[in-house]
Amino acid sequence: EKVVEFSGGTLLVKALRNMEPLRAYAMIYRPAAGEDKEAEKVTDGWVEVQGTTFNFAPGTYDLIVENQEDPARPTMNFQGLSIEEGKVLEKVADFSGGGLRVSALRNGQPFSATLYVDRADQGAGKNKERVVNDYTGKDGKTYKLAPGVYDVTVVNTEDAGRPTLKFPGVTIEAGQSVEKMADFSGGGLRVSALRNGKPFSATVFVDRAVQGTEKNKERVVNDHTGVDGRTFKLVPGVYDVTVVNTEDAGRPTLKFLGVSIETGQTIEKVADFSGGGLRVSVLRNGKPFSATVFVDRPGQGAEKNKERVVNDHTGVDGRTFKLAPGVYDVTVINTEDAGRPTLSFPALTIESGSTVEKVADFSGGALRVSALRNGKPFSATLFVDKAGPGMNQKKERVVNDHTGTDGRTYKLAPGVYDVTVINTEDAGRPILSFTAVTVEAGQTVEKTAEFTGGALRVSAFRGGKPFSARLYVEKADDGTGKKKENVVNDYTGADGKVYKLPPGVYDVTVTNHGDPKQPNLKFPGIRIEAGETVVKVAEF
Structure with a gap:
């Protein structure tokens, strides 16, 4: 059997607090060999109440002992300890300190408050070191602190505004206990x-x-x-x-x-806040529907703006709005009908405990408009204007739409309207108008815009080869002295082009912009009839 003998020294470490043995934590380092080198940790471990021994090879060591029982976890350093072979070196870390007891009262009753304890500021630019972030508990709490000066802050989180009491510059001395009572009576x-x-x-x-x-x-x-x-x-x-x-x-x-x-x-x-109610519902030809509703509190004086208190929809079944007592203006807008007709109920008085009911009756009729060309339906542009009461009265446009191929129906409030249908497919955009169309509640008026027309096909050749020439088509002079109306200003394209035209007589001019000797060819008095196509070839 081979016996290995230990040929080093021993370090005995103990810790005290106010003359009482203390369990602490030790860390032993070999000192750094140079400025650029870090210290090498040799070992670490708990220092028990009776003390703990650490065995090392002979040499120089640094010892750090940390008191983990106190809130701030203070440390003590022992540098340059010389360990010799066969000898025991003893070091005692004395963490003697004091106590701080903090409790909180409100109207004589203890309660738990938030507690902060900071090591007092060591000078301008230095941040405080927080050593306690805790609650006092209903019965108060005692904290072990190293000797020094501390700032104590107690926050009452139960009261509105979280009131705070501060105890600055509290001095803690070894072996003594300081008590602070935060009284938040309110x-x-x-x-x-x-x-x-x-x-x-x-x-x-x-x-x-x-x-x-x-x-x-x-x-x-x-x-x-x-x-x-x-x-x-x-x-x-x-x-x-x-x-x-x-x-x-x-x-x-x-x-x-x-x-x-x-x-x-x-x-x-x-x-x-005792108040009343306002119930608003909407009808159209006896049937309920949902409309937009605005309720405004009238302003006082000429320069006062109204205060809008409701911007909502009535819903199909109507809706009740709670309002403070006062006078209100009510506006109901029918967004389903063309022109968005409006009904107003000004100066409604709302009283406490009472409900005022208003029914907006938008009973109206309908206008159905469709468009035909040579008997075939097509989609045309449609304008419907509310007819003005006089020549100088500006019309109110309530429809700006297209009829669609199958025609379209528009809900309108009772009244007199002017209807304009524009055929945007034919050259010159021919127009048909229906003036003073009367719409009555519960009835539908139907209007069909019948556009008849033919077609004109124009192509151009130069030296037997097709090319794209400039084309002008004008309505022929009707002998009234009026300026001719140009309905086509275009290019024929190399393959020629077809133009839809309403029946009538037209003058056609084709321009050869590449030959100054034969610049134009004219085809005057061309008659276009419904359902027929006239073909013209300009040969240069």
Whole structure:
């Protein structure tokens, strides 16, 4: 059997706090060999209450002992320890310190508050070192701290605005305990909301009142009252209370200014939003439908703008809006009918506990418009204008659309209308008009715009080869002296081109822009008849 003998030295490490043995943690390093080198950790481990021994080869070592029982986890350093063969070196880390006990009261009753303990600032530009971030607990709590100066902050998270008490510059000495009591004694504010005698939940804001109009208020409550009301704990002081009824149109608001809160007392405020109702429904020829509704509170004076409290839809079954007592203007817009007809109910009085009902009756008729060309349906452009009462009265356009191939039906309020149908497929965009069309409630008026026409095909050749020439087609002079109407200004294209034209007589000019000796060919007095195509070939 071979026996290996240990030929090094021993380091005995102990820890104390206020003369009592302490369990701590030790880390042993071999010192760095140069400035660019890091210290080499040799070993680490717990220092038990009775002390712990570490065995090393002879040499020089650095020892760090950490007190893990105290909040700040203080450390003690022992540098350059010389370990010799067969010898024991003893080191005692003395962490003697004091205690800090913190508790919190509110109106004589203990409660748990948030606690911060910071090592006092060591000078300008130095950040504080936080050694405690905890709760005091209902019974208070004691913290072991190394000797020094500390700043203590206690935050009451139960009261509105999270009031704070500070104890700066608290000195902790070895073997002594310092006690701090944070007294947050205050009062209560109970807020509830009623509407016509029934409780409901409203939004509540509580602001700490400030002196002077230029200072911003400090908001300490942003909450809801709840149906049963709610009590808010507040530190003594003066507050402004705002209650907002978010259920009623316009979000009416009640304010209680300068409410004084005193220690041990509860102030109760009831926001009474008693109001009435406005029910709006819509009919068209006896059938309900949904329309847009605006409700405005009239402004006071010529320069006052109205306050819009409702921007909504009635729904098919109608809708009831809760409103604060007052006078309102109601506007209902029928977005289903052409021209978006409007009905107004000005100066409606809303009283507490009463409901005013209004029915907007948009009973009207319909106009059906279709378009034909040589008996075949096609889609044409359509304008419908509400006929003005006089020559100088500007018309109101209620339809700007296309008929579609199958025709289209438009709902219109009763009245007299001018209808214009434009054939955009034929050259010259021929127009048919139906003036003074009367639309009555419950009836449908049908109009068919019948456009007849033929076609003109024009192609051009130069030296027997097709080319694209400039083409002008004008309505022939009818002997009235009127200027000719140009209906085509185009190029024929190399393959020629076909133009749809309404029946009539036309003058055709084809321009050979490549030959100045024979610049134009004219085909005057060409008659176009419905359903027929005239072919003209310009040979240069």
